Amino acid sequence: MPSLTMIEAIRDAMDVMMARDERVVTFGQDVGRFGGVFRCTDGLQRKYGSSRCFDTPISESGIVGVAVGMGAYGLRPVAEIQFADYMYPAYDQLVSEAARLRFRSAGEFSAPIVVRMPCGGGIFGAQTHSQSPEALFTHVAGLKTVIPSNPHDAKGLLIAAIEDDDPVMFLEPKRIYNGPFDGHHDRPIVPWSKHELSETPEGYYTVPIGKAVVRRQGSDVSILAYGTMVHVVEAACQSVGVDAEIIDLRSLVPLDVDTIVRSVTKTGRCLIVHEATRTSGFGAELSALIQERCFYHLEAPVVRVTGWDTPYPHAQEWDYFPSPDRVGRALTRLMGS
Amino acid sequence: MPSLTMIEAIRDAMDVMMARDERVVTFGQDVGRFGGVFRCTDGLQRKYGSSRCFDTPISESGIVGVAVGMGAYGLRPVAEIQFADYMYPAYDQLVSEAARLRFRSAGEFSAPIVVRMPCGGGIFGAQTHSQSPEALFTHVAGLKTVIPSNPHDAKGLLIAAIEDDDPVMFLEPKRIYNGPFDGHHDRPIVPWSKHELSETPEGYYTVPIGKAVVRRQGSDVSILAYGTMVHVVEAACQSVGVDAEIIDLRSLVPLDVDTIVRSVTKTGRCLIVHEATRTSGFGAELSALIQERCFYHLEAPVVRVTGWDTPYPHAQEWDYFPSPDRVGRALTRLMGS
Amino acid sequence: MSGGPLTLHVPEPQPCFGKAADSSRLHLSEAGQVRRPAVDVEAAEIRDLAYALIRVLDDGARAAGPWSGACTIEQLRAGLRAMLKTRAYDTRMTMLQRQRKTSFYMQCTGEEAISCGFQPALQSGDMNFPTYRQQGLLIAQDWPVIDMMCQVLSNEKDRMKGRQLPVFYSARGAGFFSISGNLATQYVQAVGWAMASAMRGERSVAAAWIGEGATAENDFHAALVFASVYRPPVVLNVVNNQWAISTAQSVAGGESATFAARAHGYGIPALRVDGNDYLAVHAAASWAVERARKNLGPTLIEWVTHRAAPHSTSDDPSKYRAPEDQTAWPLGDPVDRLKDHLIGLGGWSEARHVQLKAELDEEISVASKAAQGYGTLVEGSKCSPASMFDDVYKLMPPHLREQRQELGF
């Protein structure tokens, strides 16, 4: 199996689906001729023509709005929002339209669209190039939200998202586009080729939406993470030396509650890690669900390690980013309580 | 003290502040000549002139955008969004601009604005006139979010919000505009004049943002609610006959964690009730916080009674609305566990 | 630099209470005076048309000028029938709302010519993206009113399963996209739908609908930008009925320019048409649809009309609308004008008119009773609460199944 970066895996997913299904089209700012500022659509316009892969005006609402119209027509649009931080102008089209079209028309119309967006920090992008807005999607009935942590899942999940009949928010942690990143920003960069999950089957395959994966079996504590944080958590566990069960959620809505409950029931302890702002972040929902379902198995409070309730700063980026060190300290405290 | 409805109390707050402070202005769709579709600004244009109270184009982003500009200039704009369901086009201006202006300019500029919006269901308004989007604000660092449950608090909180130097989302549960509503939609309507919290001091006073209030002391269970749900919870407790401590949060961000923790530590049980969609609703944050802080005092899982994870339906409104009956059943189960 | 303090300009509605009406804001033209360009005209060549008003019927209800002559008498009679039926339907539904059999209703009184005259310009396979005031699109193609009534009543036969506010129809088979309560969002979706048709090399046309008030919404701009860039087969309709709830069109920008002129900044050809003139509506609609179908791109049309009824059953216009506004309205009533025209042609009579109205009232009344037989919002059966959990997603995910159980199903 070839080793791909996240970018290559994402591109490959679109390539596979555009070849299989004429209805699949992709567009966004700088997506067509240039191939995207992160190069995720590089070559697709040349290969499939400018009616299937094209540049759009700088209008996120327009991008999602036309995608909804195309989806209703019968296409399978994959729209790129250049940074997740710029999805807000499209939020009305996502929440009021894409998410509710099937419901409000009792199935007459639907919006089988994928909205791809790079998210997360760690690239000195400051407040407008670092956000993780997943909780703003998970609160919205009718949207699905997925976020891969490696090339293998990225390709399989993106194919599944394109085939999915519902609107899927596809978040791409940009810090791991080119290599896995465990939060040790002062260490040399590791390329994906060194990571086994960069091995990506050729052609068509899916990773099902709604299924978490246990990245590491363990008995001391369950750790829930997704995206870049999966790697941070792995690094933290290694340095602290806890026998943690690490669950990569992959899909936030629908959520694989069974896998979570099974693990926490077993370990009795749970740590949740995400990069987004804490208050009303997705960690809150996870924590609430766990105490609702595993209350009598919990030996200590469920702990959240998250971004702070501030905008994402530029110079103090590494004080904002949930570091392996912060995760490690939380783990140690959690194991002691 | 005069007895006012919520609408009168809200209008009175603006009237008091417009009289005291020339910088206070108010605008929105149908707000000027007509006085608002819910009549909250009735008479203000006549009294203060059309430079201080006026109609706007149908553009929520424009309304909040110009409010941010006016706030930066030095005014105290109070903007009305006709229904909370229509705030999405303004979400970018709220999240990316109003919430972050002070931070990103290190205090050089700020957006001391109030955005008023009727929220919640119970008026057969269906999916686009019934939403409770508070969790979409509480996740955003830099915004404050308040929601009154009675005329007394509405006036005092709105005056506090207008004086506040930060952007305040002021949610107005429209079902209780004209009278308290306990969810028994089949019973005769009760006017505010029958409720003691409609007694509203004349002139200027504030209800501080960030302080919850214990509506009823009790020892069996703590119930956290806000807006219309405070009344529903009161009715449910009465019919079930539990000795509940009912906390009206009033302010979601900043949150009065002390009051909550003190109560749950005492009762050992907690029920959270809100009308918004469950997943990633504000109840998730409350539940997470409580189990983080009161873990060793909890005798049973924290329970959430909320709207379902569906759009708000029209004909099945009363099956969506968290009824006193549903709250009562949850209470009974919670007391039994 | 000289000058006193700055002042904020806040538009006054026209006409004001107690003042004589000034209709300059309407930029009227004489019937028959505005030219009819070839469909492949460049936008730049017809900019003047955004400041004129295409009219076919003159004040004596005679047809004149290059935009006339497109309809047969049969077609005109069908148009008259559609408008009358729409009006009868509105009247009956408003009554049902007053009887509390439903929660809400919205009439299109005074504006019937626009949707009734537009629909015949479309073909099967085309798609309207309407607002809540285009019921005429359905009625003009004889969509069963009983189906619409069941939606209004949220009863067991409501295909929308009681989920939507009354009048928020959806009828894919009729080329009628699901109505959203959020203003303007559908405008850019229509452009996307038309883009899809072009991307697939097919031949369907989209029609986007918006009120003049809602053109202030941001998505109006998004739609025009995308239409300008990709030139898809879409007709961008702006229904200027002078009011947006209590707010006059001047607060949407109508004091400073026409809504048709909005198109100029995007290089989109624009027409401005008397929306109370069935013949003008049909002719202009056909022109724009032909352009679209011939791959000549989008057209924006401002339909000038007048909201003759309250905004909705929740509205009381007496508080904000001067009586002069109704009495001084210069473009008449679309039904009366078409009726008079047909009578003038010898194809209609007062007696037949009275008879047709009675027939339609009866038809609507029968349908209304039948619809009520399937229940109303307050009585009889409606869709089960369990169905609330369907269609949130294509397949119900576990958490919704659990919640449905929690509700008792």
Place this chain on the structure above:
Amino acid sequence: MSGGPLTLHVPEPQPCFGKAADSSRLHLSEAGQVRRPAVDVEAAEIRDLAYALIRVLDDGARAAGPWSGACTIEQLRAGLRAMLKTRAYDTRMTMLQRQRKTSFYMQCTGEEAISCGFQPALQSGDMNFPTYRQQGLLIAQDWPVIDMMCQVLSNEKDRMKGRQLPVFYSARGAGFFSISGNLATQYVQAVGWAMASAMRGERSVAAAWIGEGATAENDFHAALVFASVYRPPVVLNVVNNQWAISTAQSVAGGESATFAARAHGYGIPALRVDGNDYLAVHAAASWAVERARKNLGPTLIEWVTHRAAPHSTSDDPSKYRAPEDQTAWPLGDPVDRLKDHLIGLGGWSEARHVQLKAELDEEISVASKAAQGYGTLVEGSKCSPASMFDDVYKLMPPHLREQRQELGF
């Protein structure tokens, strides 16, 4: 109806790789040919100006026509100095980024005349709402470059406390509003700020700034709608530098109309100006600011210019931009043109030019060293992480205090 299948129109960038340049998209006029209307002109009377190009300097750098004559030689020399200093600043900051002393930088190369020529038309108390490419607004008023550099370096003297991406300055005292990373949001805020000035009966003017690419954003429309309705004292600037990252202006709608023409649909007067002509810039800016100050309302100005450098230090234009685009650009370089003009007037020389450049390079170099003395993004001191919790709210709420403690402060 005839015709084949529909097709999607996807604009090709102009000029294409390897094809001769076609500058029709630029709607050029001869220098001195476009009339200068009175400031109280009605929008409708100058619609043609949106399709023309106001130019003062001809190809021989001589001033011509009714828009000339507004600047003294002293003012022109100051303008030249501001542009050269801006360019020197950009060069130095780009170098610092290459040296990894900061994360990111954005030049305005080729566009200096616009902000440097605009700023002198404003007064103290006025407010710019800039994008990231208007550093000239600060430099033209001799705002200390060291202050700007400290922001770029995110060091301990960065008044923004390391929070913002480089170049996202804020300088209230210089009438320079905090730059947002989110495109177009500031455009409508500028209108709100100007409304506030009018609401209070004061005399301040706002200047809104946007790139041609970002005019596609929804808030561009919101700004024009509110400006149209309330007629506040605001100048709505559109900097058309032909590119938005890799995307040509045709994908923002520039193939179908000029960006100046956008104003017509809102009844806002619009000018289209050679943005590489310092004299034209200053004259047009003064005209629009005078209109605003005299309570005559908003003006939209499209400044036609050319991005001579990459979009930012993260960008590589060789992949998308034909070499022909640079070589075939007909409006020259703003610095060269003003220099030649001044020399022609006898007020400048090649030698003085070389000397001034050297002086400015030196000034910038000294400032840059001093700024680095306060630290860079990677070395030396910067604002404490504890400060991250300040200014989220005016007073720090308890949950932020707790989180700060959690971080160890």
